[in-house]
Amino acid sequence: MHPAPSVILFTTLSGLGFGLLFFLGLGFPAVSGWVAFVFFAIAYGLAVGGLMASTFHLGHPERAWKAFTQWKTSWLSREGWCAVLALVVMGLYAIGVVFLDRHWSLLGWIGALMSLATVFTTSMIYTQLKTIPRWNMNLTPAMFLSFSLAGGALLAGQTRVAIPLLLIAAFVQILYWKKGDKALEASGTDLGTATGLGNRGTVRAFEPPHTGTNYLLREFVHVVGRKHAEKLRVISFVLAFVLPVLLLVLPFNHFLALLAVASHLAGVATSRWLFFAQAEHVVGLYYGKR
Amino acid sequence: MTQLPNSTERKMGLVIDLDTCVGCHACVISCKGWNTENYGAPLSDQDAYGANPSGTFLNRVHSYEVQPAEGHAQLIHFPKSCLHCEDAPCVTVCPTGASYKRTEDGIVLVNESDCIGCGLCAWSCPYGARELDKAEGVMKKCTLCVDRIYNENLPEVDRIPSCVRTCPAGARHFGDLGDPDSDVSKLVAERGGMDLMPEMGTKPVNKYLPPRPKDTVEDQIDILAPLLAPVAEEPKGFLGWLDKTLEKL
Amino acid sequence: MTHQQPILDTSPKVSDEIRRTTCYMCACRCGINVHMKDGKVAYIEGNRDHPVNKGVLCAKGSAGIMQVNAPSRLRKPLKRVGPRGSGEFEEISWDEALELAVSWLEPIRKDNPEKLAFFTGRDQSQSFTSFWAQNFGTCNYAAHGGFCSVNMAAGGIYTMGGAFWEFGQPDWDHTKLFMLFGVAEDHDSNPIKMGIGKIKARGARVIGVNPIRSGYNAVADDWVGITPGTDGLFILSLIHVLMKAGKIDLDYLSRYTNAPVLVNASEGAGNGLFLRDDDGKPLVIDRNTGKLTAFDTPGVRPNLSAVYENDGVVHRPVFHLMAEKYLSEEHAPEAVAEKCGIPAKRIRAIAAELARVAFDEAFELDQEWIDFRGEKHTKMIGRPVAMHSMRGVSAHANGFQTCRALHVLQIILGTVEVPGGFRFKPPYPKPVEAHPTPHCKVTPNSPLDGPHLGFVRGPEHLALKEDGSPARIDKAFTWENPMSSHGLMHMVISNAHAGDPYKIDTLFMYMANMSWNSTMNTKGVIEMLTDKDENGDYIIPRIIYSDAYSSEMVAYADLILPDTTYLERHDCISLLDRPICEADAAADAIRWPVIEPDRDVRGFQSVLIDLANRMKLPGFTHEDGSAKWVDYADYIVNHERKPGIGPLAGFRGENANKEGRGEVNPDQLNRYIENGGFYVAHIPQGADYYKPWNAAYQDWAVGIGLYDSPQPYLFQLYSEPMRKFQLAAEGHGDRQPPDHLRQRIKDTMDPLPIWYETDQQGNDGFTVNALTQRPMAMYHSWGTQNAWLRQLHGRNPLYVPTRLMRKHGLSDGDWAKITSPHGKITVPVMEMAALNDNTVWTWNAIGKRKGAWALQEDAPEATKGFLLNHLIHELLPPKGDGLRWANSDPITGQAAWFDLKVKIEKADAPADAQSQPHFDPIKSPVGTGPDNLAWKVGN
Numbered sequence A: 001m002h003p004a005p006s007v008i009l010f011t012t013l014s015g016l017g018f019g020l021l022f023f024l025g026l027g028f029p030a031v032s033g034w035v036a037f038v039f040f041a042i043a044y045g046l047a048v049g050g051l052m053a054s055t056f057h058l059g060h061p062e063r064a065w066k067a068f069t070q071w072k073t074s075w076l077s078r079e080g081w082c083a084v085l086a087l088v089v090m091g092l093y094a095i096g097v098v099f100l101d102r103h104w105s106l107l108g109w110i111g112a113l114m115s116l117a118t119v120f121t122t123s124m125i126y127t128q129l130k131t132i133p134r135w136n137m138n139l140t141p142a143m144f145l146s147f148s149l150a151g152g153a154l155l156a157g158q159t160r161v162a163i164p165l166l167l168i169a170a171f172v173q174i175l176y177w178k179k180g181d182k183a184l185e186a187s188g189t190d191l192g193t194a195t196g197l198g199n200r201g202t203v204r205a206f207e208p209p210h211t212g213t214n215y216l217l218r219e220f221v222h223v224v225g226r227k228h229a230e231k232l233r234v235i236s237f238v239l240a241f242v243l244p245v246l247l248l249v250l251p252f253n254h255f256l257a258l259l260a261v262a263s264h265l266a267g268v269a270t271s272r273w274l275f276f277a278q279a280e281h282v283v284g285l286y287y288g289k290r
Numbered sequence B: 001m002t003q004l005p006n007s008t009e010r011k012m013g014l015v016i017d018l019d020t021c022v023g024c025h026a027c028v029i030s031c032k033g034w035n036t037e038n039y040g041a042p043l044s045d046q047d048a049y050g051a052n053p054s055g056t057f058l059n060r061v062h063s064y065e066v067q068p069a070e071g072h073a074q075l076i077h078f079p080k081s082c083l084h085c086e087d088a089p090c091v092t093v094c095p096t097g098a099s100y101k102r103t104e105d106g107i108v109l110v111n112e113s114d115c116i117g118c119g120l121c122a123w124s125c126p127y128g129a130r131e132l133d134k135a136e137g138v139m140k141k142c143t144l145c146v147d148r149i150y151n152e153n154l155p156e157v158d159r160i161p162s163c164v165r166t167c168p169a170g171a172r173h174f175g176d177l178g179d180p181d182s183d184v185s186k187l188v189a190e191r192g193g194m195d196l197m198p199e200m201g202t203k204p205v206n207k208y209l210p211p212r213p214k215d216t217v218e219d220q221i222d223i224l225a226p227l228l229a230p231v232a233e234e235p236k237g238f239l240g241w242l243d244k245t246l247e248k249l
Numbered sequence C: 001m002t003h004q005q006p007i008l009d010t011s012p013k014v015s016d017e018i019r020r021t022t023c024y025m026c027a028c029r030c031g032i033n034v035h036m037k038d039g040k041v042a043y044i045e046g047n048r049d050h051p052v053n054k055g056v057l058c059a060k061g062s063a064g065i066m067q068v069n070a071p072s073r074l075r076k077p078l079k080r081v082g083p084r085g086s087g088e089f090e091e092i093s094w095d096e097a098l099e100l101a102v103s104w105l106e107p108i109r110k111d112n113p114e115k116l117a118f119f120t121g122r123d124q125s126q127s128f129t130s131f132w133a134q135n136f137g138t139c140n141y142a143a144h145g146g147f148c149s150v151n152m153a154a155g156g157i158y159t160m161g162g163a164f165w166e167f168g169q170p171d172w173d174h175t176k177l178f179m180l181f182g183v184a185e186d187h188d189s190n191p192i193k194m195g196i197g198k199i200k201a202r203g204a205r206v207i208g209v210n211p212i213r214s215g216y217n218a219v220a221d222d223w224v225g226i227t228p229g230t231d232g233l234f235i236l237s238l239i240h241v242l243m244k245a246g247k248i249d250l251d252y253l254s255r256y257t258n259a260p261v262l263v264n265a266s267e268g269a270g271n272g273l274f275l276r277d278d279d280g281k282p283l284v285i286d287r288n289t290g291k292l293t294a295f296d297t298p299g300v301r302p303n304l305s306a307v308y309e310n311d312g313v314v315h316r317p318v319f320h321l322m323a324e325k326y327l328s329e330e331h332a333p334e335a336v337a338e339k340c341g342i343p344a345k346r347i348r349a350i351a352a353e354l355a356r357v358a359f360d361e362a363f364e365l366d367q368e369w370i371d372f373r374g375e376k377h378t379k380m381i382g383r384p385v386a387m388h389s390m391r392g393v394s395a396h397a398n399g400f401q402t403c404r405a406l407h408v409l410q411i412i413l414g415t416v417e418v419p420g421g422f423r424f425k426p427p428y429p430k431p432v433e434a435h436p437t438p439h440c441k442v443t444p445n446s447p448l449d450g451p452h453l454g455f456v457r458g459p460e461h462l463a464l465k466e467d468g469s470p471a472r473i474d475k476a477f478t479w480e481n482p483m484s485s486h487g488l489m490h491m492v493i494s495n496a497h498a499g500d501p502y503k504i505d506t507l508f509m510y511m512a513n514m515s516w517n518s519t520m521n522t523k524g525v526i527e528m529l530t531d532k533d534e535n536g537d538y539i540i541p542r543i544i545y546s547d548a549y550s551s552e553m554v555a556y557a558d559l560i561l562p563d564t565t566y567l568e569r570h571d572c573i574s575l576l577d578r579p580i581c582e583a584d585a586a587a588d589a590i591r592w593p594v595i596e597p598d599r600d601v602r603g604f605q606s607v608l609i610d611l612a613n614r615m616k617l618p619g620f621t622h623e624d625g626s627a628k629w630v631d632y633a634d635y636i637v638n639h640e641r642k643p644g645i646g647p648l649a650g651f652r653g654e655n656a657n658k659e660g661r662g663e664v665n666p667d668q669l670n671r672y673i674e675n676g677g678f679y680v681a682h683i684p685q686g687a688d689y690y691k692p693w694n695a696a697y698q699d700w701a702v703g704i705g706l707y708d709s710p711q712p713y714l715f716q717l718y719s720e721p722m723r724k725f726q727l728a729a730e731g732h733g734d735r736q737p738p739d740h741l742r743q744r745i746k747d748t749m750d751p752l753p754i755w756y757e758t759d760q761q762g763n764d765g766f767t768v769n770a771l772t773q774r775p776m777a778m779y780h781s782w783g784t785q786n787a788w789l790r791q792l793h794g795r796n797p798l799y800v801p802t803r804l805m806r807k808h809g810l811s812d813g814d815w816a817k818i819t820s821p822h823g824k825i826t827v828p829v830m831e832m833a834a835l836n837d838n839t840v841w842t843w844n845a846i847g848k849r850k851g852a853w854a855l856q857e858d859a860p861e862a863t864k865g866f867l868l869n870h871l872i873h874e875l876l877p878p879k880g881d882g883l884r885w886a887n888s889d890p891i892t893g894q895a896a897w898f899d900l901k902v903k904i905e906k907a908d909a910p911a912d913a914q915s916q917p918h919f920d921p922i923k924s925p926v927g928t929g930p931d932n933l934a935w936k937v938g939n
């Protein structure tokens, strides 16, 4: 898949933002007043910024509101609802915490769950796609959720929870890569089933339908060299998990914490780039690109 | 809206004969012409006279080589447009309801005024049947020429898709695949019409007729050989045979 | 929430009006419905009523809207201001342009009309352009047929009075076995596709003989991946096997062919000619009487076997000679298998299948008919085997004989003009005798002595001057290529440049991209067009060119006469020329201006009339000096070739009810327009098969003016005109070939089809065959300017068979250097498995010159695309005999494009990733096209 900056930004930032909201909703850290304001501002900045970024790739952003209509069937629509509900509930909760010094914990719990639900719905947008076997796995939501929680914990300064969550996320990431690399093959879809000609012999794409490019090739066919991908995986893994964990086990220091957050953010963004760039859409088969 | 109808009254679709398609691209361009001028926004082209021309098409013709275990490699031309799936994932993923499947005939369409151009439906389509138009920012796909097949401004014979009408080889057939007695259904039954990527569970309405077996003439040589029994082994004998045979004429 | 859906208007208005005319996105001439909205072209579809395409339309036809609106359209007459080839022009008015042309042409006509060479490319108005040239008085006129497919046309006409090409077609409704030789697309584009679709729907078998398995050959049930240039050998082997097995139609051969005709065996000038009676009629032995009898005597039963002894000399029938030749073991499958690249078993299987279908699946139509000898037949016997062939056979230097061999194969099976077989389209069948002979006598200030082109019957018809030198600039109808019925357009520029046989003043061309894809040796030709003499003058002093678009050739002319597009002009697709007939109907068609040009351009034929009127050319001018016609539309309606016969056959006569023959009808064009742009005259039932011998057909053809009297004839398995050239080479007769050509004429002009290896001298080390194919969706160079079509074929790789890919360590996208004895190119390669394993190929005419066609200079056509033409020379490599031999068929002069042999080497990708060679950009006289298109005419 084409690794569009808008979707990479969107999933990375909003995942972190909603992860932070999750912890804030649960009352970690137990802040209020201006400190809370800063935390919420960061969380909202990330979540809303991410959501805004996601509209950049729309052909008609001015009609984006129509995306709320299909919650019964569409994960994208559900995501929209969840995000809005989470932001509204958490907003009310934030007003209490920041301005009234009231912790409406039930509201916080609901907001926290909605925040997680938002991340889950985001992940389901990808997970549901049978056309992209690398995404069409339970590990996809597991990865989104674990990343969001680990990042949220990190941002919320919950060192004690963050370390195990980071380790879990790291584990999920490794599983995801391992399984993902075999997903296309395991799906049973190949040029033979795509053309129905597989039982006649070995099928090879000969001439494409046109010599130039098209939307499908731009959108779905992105080939990352294996060596390159492996290098990026190592970088992303070190940045997202190894470095933050190391920094966290050192004696606490605001600068180090900030560094851990930055490193994690960069690592997750790299992982997301790979999430898209390495995802093989079965349409590529028709073009002989896999 | 983006729920799929529980069932459709008819299942209109195409049957494409891979044994006959010569890969001429007539259907591709005819489709481009009709759909540029008709349903929704025109199918635009970018860098039309430049280094990297690229435009929106609703139907494209691929070609594949098949190497059987024995014998010559074969080349198969392979047209592909929307298959109007019964379980169309492109419909259910659509967040706006712009994508829908019609109850009366099963045609899958995009209501362009509702489409936000998020691209998700194209992501969900295994067949690459949807293309986002760059100029208009909306999703484009084969309409099964919904604005032709019922069009009372067209003579009745012409109420068929543009690509079907134009196909010089007659490799494209249009009809109701939900009716077992329709010509297309019979053709599918007779020729073993197949689904593309059945494992995707999309239940395509469009069917493909597989190429017939190739390069078999040599296998028949034992049956045919008696036909070639020589009438004579040398020119002289041949003239003798000739005389005899001419007598009989 | 349940399923909901928007309300849709499923009956939108389609258009304001439909205008029906004839497509010209290629030369197939399909009928089109042009849907108009607000006076503009909105959508083009096929015309269901049209005899050619019956409603279907190919990709090019459907893309016509992008052609009539192409940014590459020329806008105004252009006068060259920069050096030739620069593309620098100034726009001038039509008056200025026409006066300039007249100022060049008029003096030539007064002094020496042959100094004008007028060659018209892929002209659909040859009966008109030749009429113009004849009246101008130059002998130097032809269209493009000589480099295209004259082998096919002449091979067919000399053998059976009609060719494949677009002059005949399989009986698609009845055939059960269709064999296709060397065709990628052909002029009959839509009909062939429709036909293949039709017979496949019936489950009939298609056999494709072609080194490349794409397109038609991809859908063929059996693919014969033959070695290029060896079809003749393969076909003669099929003939061998069939004859040996007695699987031949003896009755057909004896009645309708010259198989029973006696060949003179006496030594001397008559040797090998037919025995004839005093009326000149070939003689046969009648089986009833055992006597020598004229072939067409009523009641005669020509004997295929009997000989005639006279003065101790045994005169034998053609069929004896055939048996002797084709039964010999050199034609056995085992003897040819390796050379052809086809296993012997396969050749036998195909022969057997031909025999099975022709004879075991023979059928009868209950249809009476009377033959030319007056004999009544109660049935028509169907032999459902049909064949078709084109340039894969034609574009080799042994193509003429191979075409003949193919016809002989069909004829011995008795499948020509019978149900299920191959059928002619009117005005064919037409024997050689019904065609003109070539004329070349030039007289200053007067018309030529007759039509330029024709069919020679012997050395007496060669176009030679008194001193024996070639009369024509292209050396057509000379000993080098005696039967060059279509001229040799591919030799014009090189001969004019060399001043051999003489120098010319003005080269006037129409619709041929001769500085690019329609020429061999592209770079050399560019040099010839721009070459100057010691005075600094161009060696070819003046070049006038008419094109509709900004092609590569435009840059090389001094004066450009911009043509309209096909939807903006009158055209006439006439029975006098290359009409739109079907096997059971004569038909012709027009184009008419369905839109008006939005530029200052004029239809070329009207411009020729204007020029003729300014020069007062005889045929164009009344006695009183006034002009006969104001423009082409006027000519189409009012010109009469003979009284009552004009360019269009339909709606003649005062009441528009006369067909073929009839007085001029001033309203004729309107009647055509009302009728969909065409006219069809159906052949009556019972007259529609056996046409060369069917009295009912012959009478019908006379009735509609195809002939003046019935012209029944025999198929010429043995070609007497060819024997006459051999006789001359043997020293008989007063017109004698130069000595260096004697042996070649003796060897190649065998009156019975033979196969010979094309000249391989100089090809040492070049062992791989290199071919081109036409893409179905592109027409030569025109397709590129079309925004939709160019997305399909914007560049062309060289397709290389798996074996050679491995051998040279190549993989897809790698670059390779391809060398021929003449040149080299460096191009990207792509693997193809379904390909003869010693053949490479590419799509024809995709590569473009930078600056042409209103494309941006970095267009892939100009950076990655390439022409194979750089590797092909119009002359063979030097042999060291001091002569340069043409890369042409020695009989017809047909350009041998497909004899090309190359060598492949892996190469580094060029630094600029561009195919080599590339040329400096030419300046576009029309700028470049817009970036984005979202074409919608209505709302």
Ligand SMILES: Nc1nc2c(c(=O)[nH]1)N[C@H]1C(S)=C(S)[C@@H](COP(=O)(O)OP(=O)(O)OC[C@H]3O[C@@H](n4cnc5c(=O)[nH]c(N)nc54)[C@H](O)[C@@H]3O)O[C@H]1N2
Binding pocket: C026, C122, C148, C149, C181, C182, C183, C184, C185, C186, C187, C188, C189, C209, C210, C211, C212, C226, C227, C228, C229, C230, C231, C389, C390, C391, C392, C393, C396, C771, C772, C773, C774, C775, C776, C777, C778, C779, C780, C898
């Ligand atoms: N779409 C489209 N249609 C066209 C044209 C076009 O440019 N585009 N051009 C028109 C013109 S001008 C012409 S002349 C016709 C030509 O029509 P075709 O005769 O179809 O011309 P080519 O594309 O040159 O195809 C020649 C075929 O012969 C095969 N071949 C080459 N050598 C041999 C051989 O030795 N033996 C055999 N058996 N096969 C061989 C090649 O592989 C190729 O498939 O098409 C006309 N129609």
Ligand SMILES: Nc1nc2c(c(=O)[nH]1)N[C@H]1C(S)=C(S)[C@@H](COP(=O)(O)OP(=O)(O)OC[C@H]3O[C@@H](n4cnc5c(=O)[nH]c(N)nc54)[C@H](O)[C@@H]3O)O[C@H]1N2
Binding pocket: C121, C122, C144, C147, C148, C149, C510, C511, C512, C513, C514, C517, C518, C519, C546, C547, C548, C549, C550, C551, C552, C553, C563, C564, C565, C566, C604, C772, C773, C779, C780, C781, C782, C844, C845, C868, C869, C897
């Ligand atoms: N390598 C290789 N070379 C080949 C062949 C091959 O098979 N292989 N095939 C050969 C054959 S058979 C042929 S016929 C030639 C074809 O080659 P060309 O005859 O050169 O064919 P086109 O490229 O179609 O170009 C003809 C010119 O006509 C112009 N034109 C188009 N429409 C109009 C119009 O309405 N009016 C006027 N006045 N001009 C118009 C176009 O702009 C173009 O410049 O190529 C030959 N060259």
Ligand code: SF4
Binding pocket: B081, B082, B083, B084, B085, B088, B089, B090, B091, B108, B124, B125, B126, B127, B128, B129, B130, B141, B202
């Ligand atoms: S082919 Fe693709 S676009 Fe068409 S209905 Fe099926 S999934 Fe949807």
Ligand code: SF4
Binding pocket: B093, B094, B095, B096, B097, B098, B099, B110, B114, B115, B116, B117, B118, B119, B120, B121, B122, B138, B139
């Ligand atoms: S691109 Fe349009 S039709 Fe497709 S899912 Fe998005 S809104 Fe629906």
Ligand code: SF4
Binding pocket: B030, B031, B032, B034, B035, B058, B059, B081, B082, B141, B142, B143, B144, B145, B161, B162, B163, B164
């Ligand atoms: S049915 Fe209509 S829209 Fe669909 S591919 Fe054919 S022409 Fe295009």
Ligand code: SF4
Binding pocket: B020, B021, B022, B023, B024, B025, B026, B027, B028, B061, B077, B079, B166, B167, B168, B169, B170, B171, B172
């Ligand atoms: S028009 Fe017909 S033959 Fe041509 S590519 Fe399309 S389906 Fe195939």
Ligand code: SF4
Binding pocket: C023, C024, C025, C026, C027, C028, C029, C030, C053, C057, C058, C059, C060, C061, C062, C189, C190
């Ligand atoms: S074959 Fe195509 S381009 Fe040629 S005349 Fe017919 S429709 Fe036009």
Ligand SMILES: [Mo]
Binding pocket: C147, C148, C149
């Ligand atoms: Mo041609």
